Amino acid sequence: MTSSTQAPSPDASAALAVEVRHLVKRYGDLEVLRDVSLEVPEGSVTSIIGASGSGKSTLLRCLNLLERPDQGDLAIADETIRFDRNPQGGIVGLDRRQLQRLRAKVSMVFQQFNLWPHFTVLGNVTEAPMRVQGLSRRRAIERAEHYLERVGMADKRDGYPAYLSGGQQQRVAIARALAMEPRLLLFDEPTSALDPERVSEVLGVIRDLAAEGRTMVLVTHEMAFAREVSDQVVFLDRGFVGEAGSPRRVFEESRDPRCRRFVAPAA
Amino acid sequence: MDFSWLQDPFYQEYLVEGLINTLWLLVVSAVGGLLLAVAVAMARIKGPRPLAWLASGFTTVIRGTPLLVQLFFFYYGVGRLLEDIPGIQDSVIWPLLRDPFFYGALTFILSVGAYSGEVIRGALVSVPPGEREAGRAFGLTPFQVFARLWLPRAIQLCLPTLTGEMILLLKSVPLVSTIAMMDLLQAANIIRDETFLVYEPLTLIAGLYLALTVVLTLVLRQVERHFPGMQPTRRRWLPLRRVETAPCKH
Numbered sequence: 435m436t437s438s439t440q441a442p443s444p445d446a447s448a449a450l451a452v453e454v455r456h457l458v459k460r461y462g463d464l465e466v467l468r469d470v471s472l473e474v475p476e477g478s479v480t481s482i483i484g485a486s487g488s489g490k491s492t493l494l495r496c497l498n499l500l501e502r503p504d505q506g507d508l509a510i511a512d513e514t515i516r517f518d519r520n521p522q523g524g525i526v527g528l529d530r531r532q533l534q535r536l537r538a539k540v541s542m543v544f545q546q547f548n549l550w551p552h553f554t555v556l557g558n559v560t561e562a563p564m565r566v567q568g569l570s571r572r573r574a575i576e577r578a579e580h581y582l583e584r585v586g587m588a589d590k591r592d593g594y595p596a597y598l599s600g601g602q603q604q605r606v607a608i609a610r611a612l613a614m615e616p617r618l619l620l621f622d623e624p625t626s627a628l629d630p631e632r633v634s635e636v637l638g639v640i641r642d643l644a645a646e647g648r649t650m651v652l653v654t655h656e657m658a659f660a661r662e663v664s665d666q667v668v669f670l671d672r673g674f675v676g677e678a679g680s681p682r683r684v685f686e687e688s689r690d691p692r693c694r695r696f697v698a699p700a701a
Numbered sequence: 702m703d704f705s706w707l708q709d710p711f712y713q714e715y716l717v718e719g720l721i722n723t724l725w726l727l728v729v730s731a732v733g734g735l736l737l738a739v740a741v742a743m744a745r746i747k748g749p750r751p752l753a754w755l756a757s758g759f760t761t762v763i764r765g766t767p768l769l770v771q772l773f774f775f776y777y778g779v780g781r782l783l784e785d786i787p788g789i790q791d792s793v794i795w796p797l798l799r800d801p802f803f804y805g806a807l808t809f810i811l812s813v814g815a816y817s818g819e820v821i822r823g824a825l826v827s828v829p830p831g832e833r834e835a836g837r838a839f840g841l842t843p844f845q846v847f848a849r850l851w852l853p854r855a856i857q858l859c860l861p862t863l864t865g866e867m868i869l870l871l872k873s874v875p876l877v878s879t880i881a882m883m884d885l886l887q888a889a890n891i892i893r894d895e896t897f898l899v900y901e902p903l904t905l906i907a908g909l910y911l912a913l914t915v916v917l918t919l920v921l922r923q924v925e926r927h928f929p930g931m932q933p934t935r936r937r938w939l940p941l942r943r944v945e946t947a948p949c950k951h
Binding site for chain 2: 537
């Protein structure tokens with residue numbers, strides 16, 4: 435194995451929501467993740483930062499297996515992922531049942547929101563709890579109303595996504611993710627597609643979620659925000675973990691020259 | 702113009718039968734054809750390679766040959782071949798295989814499957830993939846993603862085009878008069894042969910077709926209007942409302 439920087443957990447005694455060991459992901463000849471290990475304790479906020487192409491989004495998408503890794507071990511939300519492997523240990527398949535179960539416990543918020551345009555706001559939020567978790571319509575609606583209220587979108591419940599601003603759509607997408615009452619929330623550059631004046635309304639919602647102790651992994655370019663809300667920051671660099679630790683360590687005390695250069699504008 | 706023959710109960714019966722057959726054939730062909738169209742579209746997008754090739758070849762052949770030729774091919778060709786299969790004339794499906802309705806429906810189902818299949822395929826590939834990905838990420842099964850998210854969105858995108866296809870289908874129906882099926886045109890032909898009046902029965906069924914088209918258009922326009930995610934623009938002076946797909950903000 436090549437050098438891998440283990441992210442030290444802020445509180446070693448806490449249970450882990452995510453445990454990633456020696457993850458490798460390739461697209462053809464391109465090795466996007468070369469050897470990534472990561473631990474996310476229950477109830478903590480982890481930000482993944484790094485330049486474009488460093489593998490941030492790929493790493494995040496491996497956590498709910500939207501991308502299937504080529505090598506490595508994953509344990510997420512009490513599921514030790516059972517991969518089918520070839521004799522060399524390369525991953526060739528996975529257990530569909532477990533996949534569905536995992537995804538019901540891990541929610542994702544996308545850069546492009548990815549709301550379902552033919553459903554109302556309420557329909558977007560009730561769909562997965564009803565179809566995946568088997569909630570009754572009535573209970574799903576109660577839950578949806580609760581979380582729409584939380585993100586300040588309750589008054590738009592009967593509207594369609596196309597008639598909302600980007601910031602509003604992203605807040606609905608966050609409510610949709612929360613309505614699954616997930617063990618783990620993944621954010622994939624949640625503000626990158628927003629107009630600058632809309633960024634703060636979405637960051638405000640995420641900040642509140644961090645404050646109530648939800649387990650979150652966040653890929654972001656908002657350095658100041660990452661520094662403010664994170665318990666742990668991971669700097670990804672060309673498929674490796676370049677630096678990991680407390681925001682202070684990554685933003686102020688890093689000895690990795692590329693990390694220092696990357697965070698310099700925010701430090 | 703002499704419309705006195707309209708009083709004749711025999712002719713009335715022909716016309717009613719022709720109208721019912723026309724509508725019935727339209728409904729059967731539309732439902733069967735659209736189901737086939739979805740299957741053809743999915744085979745071309747997601748099917749294993751041989752199936753995708755098969756679907757593509759089917760589309761090329763059906764779209765590349767005249768509908769009337771196809772109708773004759775199935776009725777005179779396939780229909781006559783079936784006759785020679787030993788025992789088939791005693792089987793329970795023989796009444797179906799003897800009926801020109803069967804061959805008309807078969808031809809139109811294949812035709813709608815090919816033409817609308819291409820329309821639906823185009824619509825399926827233009828649904829932003831992120832919407833499906835979101836479904837997968839929340840743990841929906843592949844079938845749920847298809848049936849709840851992907852296909853409804855594709856139909857939303859191509860509904861106006863499908864409406865046009867259905868109107869074209871309605872006006873293809875008179876072709877079955879050539880295989881001795883009692884549709885509206887066949888009823889008019891009989892009336893013409895017996896009364897020696899040419900324009901009056903043709904005018905009548907032309908008017909009926911026009912009325913059917915207007916009704917079909919209005920009904921499908923309502924479907925478009927009430928399709929989720931579509932919102933009508935403000936009312937115009939015409940009774941028909943403009944429908945727009947919700948603007949895509951991606």
